[in-house]
Amino acid sequence: MKTMEAIYNRRSIRKFTAQKIKDEDIKTLLRAAMMAPTAVNAQEWEFLVIREKEKLSEITKIHPHSQMLKQADAAIIICANMEKEIIPGYWIGDCGACAQNILLAATELGLGSVWLGVQPDKKRVEDFRKLFKLPKHIMPFNVIALGYPAEKRDEKDRYDDKKVHLEHW
C-alpha cells in the first residue's frame, strides 16, 4: 500500500473480528513506532503491549472510551521515559508522531486501530500507572487498540483551503 493511500485510508476503527494478530505484525508496528523522529533523537518512548483478554478488559474500567478493547486482539500503550527527556515538553509531540507511525503501519497490514488519549488527563494517567505498576519516570501517553476490522469506514477528504495560509496569516 502506498504511503498516501495509508494516510487517506486510516480511520478510527472500533469494531474488531476475533482474528488474531501475528506476533510478527505486532513487532512490525513497534519497529514502525521506533522509526519515528524525536527531538534531539531522544527516542524517549517505551511500549507496553497487552494481549491478554483479561488485561484488555481491565483497561475498559479505567478509560471511559475504551469499550472496544473487549473485542480488540491487542493494545499498545505508548509511554514516555521521562528520564530520557532532553528538551522539556517535546516528548508529547514525539509520542504523537510515534503513534501515527503505528496507525499507518497497522493500516498497511490490514489492521484496524484507534487512538485513545491518556495524558494529560491526570486521573487517567494515575489509573494507568496503578493498573500497570508503571515506575514514576514512565508516563503513559495513549493506548492504541488493535484488531482486524469488523467495520468499514470510507476515506473522507478533509482538505480545507481555509486552514492554509500562504506566506502570512
Next chain:
Amino acid sequence: MKTMEAIYNRRSIRKFTAQKIKDEDIKTLLRAAMMAPTAVNAQEWEFLVIREKEKLSEITKIHPHSQMLKQADAAIIICANMEKEIIPGYWIGDCGACAQNILLAATELGLGSVWLGVQPDKKRVEDFRKLFKLPKHIMPFNVIALGYPAEKRDEKDRYDDKKVHLEHW
C-alpha cells in the same frame, strides 16, 4: 512507495538542492496533514506555508537550529487554533501525528524534510507570533523545512527489544 518503506526511509534532511517543489506537491503534503487523527475530531491544526526566500531566511534569525531554511524551498509551520481545543492538551499529540503525516508524504514524494521544534519554548513561540503576526489564539507548534534532498542518509533500524514490555512493566 510502501508505507513501511516511507516510515523506514524518512530521515531528517538538512541539505537541499535548488530544485523547486511543485505547488501541487505542497498541497498533497497539506492534504496528508489534514488526514491525521485528532482527539474528538477537533481538527484544530492550521498551516502557514512559506515559500518566499526572504521569509525563510527571517526564520533563521529566530530559530537557532534552522539554518537549512536558507537552502529550503518551502517551510510549513503547523499551528494549533486554540479556539478549537476541545479536551485540554490533546492538541500537542495531534500536531505531532499531523507532522508525521507531512514527513511521510514528503518522503514518498522524494522530498527531504526536517522537523524544527517551536512549542513549548516560550521565547520561540513569541518570536514566531511576532514575525508572522499570528492571532492570539494561534499557537505555532513546529516548522517543517522542505526541499529536494542534497544529502543521503541511510535508513537505520532503531528497533530495540528493551523498550518493549509484554503484558506488564
